[in-house]
Amino acid sequence: MARQVRALATREQILIAAADEIRRVGYSEATLAAISASAGVTTGALYFHFDSKQSIARALIEMQHRIVRTAAEEILKRPDESPLTKMMLMCADLGDRLVDDPVVRAGIRLTTDQSTFEKPVQEPYRDWLITFEDLATEAEAQGQTTGEIPPVVLARFIIPAYTGVQLVSETFTERRDLLERIHEMWQILIRAILPSDAQPAALAEADHIFATSRSTAAMQGA
Amino acid sequence: MARQVRALATREQILIAAADEIRRVGYSEATLAAISASAGVTTGALYFHFDSKQSIARALIEMQHRIVRTAAEEILKRPDESPLTKMMLMCADLGDRLVDDPVVRAGIRLTTDQSTFEKPVQEPYRDWLITFEDLATEAEAQGQTTGEIPPVVLARFIIPAYTGVQLVSETFTERRDLLERIHEMWQILIRAILPSDAQPAALAEADHIFATSRSTAAMQGA
Amino acid sequence: MARQVRALATREQILIAAADEIRRVGYSEATLAAISASAGVTTGALYFHFDSKQSIARALIEMQHRIVRTAAEEILKRPDESPLTKMMLMCADLGDRLVDDPVVRAGIRLTTDQSTFEKPVQEPYRDWLITFEDLATEAEAQGQTTGEIPPVVLARFIIPAYTGVQLVSETFTERRDLLERIHEMWQILIRAILPSDAQPAALAEADHIFATSRSTAAMQGA
Amino acid sequence: MARQVRALATREQILIAAADEIRRVGYSEATLAAISASAGVTTGALYFHFDSKQSIARALIEMQHRIVRTAAEEILKRPDESPLTKMMLMCADLGDRLVDDPVVRAGIRLTTDQSTFEKPVQEPYRDWLITFEDLATEAEAQGQTTGEIPPVVLARFIIPAYTGVQLVSETFTERRDLLERIHEMWQILIRAILPSDAQPAALAEADHIFATSRSTAAMQGA
DNA sequence: ACCCGCGGGACGACCCGTTACT
């Protein structure tokens, strides 16, 4: 018992250290020596908890996915929000974590960088694609959208577009402008998928969501 | 003289081999041994033409950028096309090269993967951002767009979105569906930025452009 | 515990092997491959114990210095010997080790060859200079010397001269004649610094010291 | 003719560049690339003039030896100087060149560093040993010395001692104090080999020689 | 059960001295 508690703590430390290292330099440049040193354990301990370097990466991706999916489920459960609002909330929530949460940052880098695994990671993308397609379908069923863009097409664009926005934001500002860029993305998407008369309300809603997201709020405060 | 010809050929061979290797496994997993073997030269020859592994990557990025920018300039010069059409033509052209041209594929991977250099590569992004902002400004000046989305915002979304679309297409289908996905992107963008009455013609134009792009044409034939 | 014993043994083996290799071919021609092979370990083990090739060299110099300084301290403590005798004893002792002890031989080569480090090694020289200046001062205070040569000048000559004698002996006979040459050096020095009437006894003392030093004794036996 | 002039000039440039490089970093750390770059020629030109890296070193040692031996012959020819004075003049002359002349500096380093060739270089030492033994014999024949130290013993000490003095001077002051140290060496040697009554004149002679040597003169001027 | 000290191989990038062919 007490043993297990200690073991889990060590495991966690290793993952945190690995997350930090991978976020900084990427998977292939991250070394187990640096990770174990930063975690304050020996490589022996590291190999007791993980089979290989790849298994650490896998654990990290899984952990990140669990974090963001849990948040997504929360949002999905809210009864009062429209499907469109839920999409924007998810984008804002993930955006916040992409700025703040080391594990999420590392997980995204592992997913985005193509050098990590032989086969590219598809799972996380697939989950998001399904979630967004479902929400888009729901929105169309409720008459919220114009119906000109099929839900699957919409999802199939938003997810990659979001991926790209986050990546380029990292490239230019280390994600400091990420929430603004996501906001702008939605200002464009709203005009593409909502009927003219519904756009003003949705744009106001977007303003509200991205103005009150954690990162943006922090910048206002500064 | 004749010497130089042969030397340039060798240099080219090395770059092609490096492009192929980097496209496949990424920068940090690509080894100089594999590159020189695939190029049919020794590492000594490689070292004669390039100072380091990084300098090969830099040469590759530069080469790719020259290729796609040359094509872009061609498109910019066409007198009969509207700014919007030019944007779509550029997207289609780059899409084709992202499917066919080994150097362009490698260059994009080097630009997208963050592990390649200490500092992320910003130059190519910047060039595209400027080009697209100019075209968007021109379109607005000609009354082609609604004017609701500022040109800079539009450019600042299209470039990252395109980046993401290409990246996710690679992840799922090794870019076999890339042109379709870009086509869909424009079907959404057109609805976001053009007035309703101008949309049908633009959508038809998009259909035409992406139907006749090389990659799509090849698939039709197959 | 038992662990550490084994580790230290390995470390020692590596140092011995390195000493032998460096003594033979010098620092820059000595390869880590040859050293680890000769030590019966892999380069991995070597890398575990030392940070770099240079750190092996540093460890070797330090080890050698500790060996010869320990011996020197022993000699300094002898109550019955005159300062002059102590100097000769030290020269003989170091001479013996320069013939027999692999670590001392390697250390001296590392110190003498200028190619080893960016900055030349000064520490060992400095220690000897101080020791000999002190002894010379003592000898003068006891009225043993003529006082015509200041102690600092004497030390500043003996140490370099000894260095050169050892180096040239290595060049011509691989140090087989080293003790004889040091003996001759003292036959000259005695005449330079002692008053005429004290010279015969000192020369006899020198004869005794260098006749009974290990190397000379060995040659007699052979 | 003109061809040969040009060729010899190139050869000279290469040797000068090699001398400078070797003086700085030693033989094994000196690279042909650096040498040819510094000489302003290609490696092709370098290999036209020399068979190998070692042959450059050999040419350098030979050149240095020719320089210092020519100077020595000049000194030997002087009719008015005593053998002892000639020895001191030679030491001063070589000392000056060890400070000023790049080729001599490189040559000495090649001779002193043991890593240069398989077999250590003995020729230059041998020449000096013979020269000094001859002068010592002459001095003894003229009754200048006490005769207590056999000429061969004296030469066999002076040459190595000089070697060591120069080496340690390089280590501590980059030879800035070399002439002073050689002067001190002779102040000791004079007391070891001359009868008491002859010492004052010889010491005055030494003062004169080392006070007017180029390097010392330069320091006075500064 | 949990952890670690120590060591094993395998390459990786770099680069160096040297040579064919003009």
Added chain:
DNA sequence: AGTAACGGGTCGTCCCGCGGGT
């Protein structure tokens, strides 16, 4: 004389287990 290329080999170091302790 010079351009272009060749191999070989160096140091570094990375990812990973074996065997023992606690």
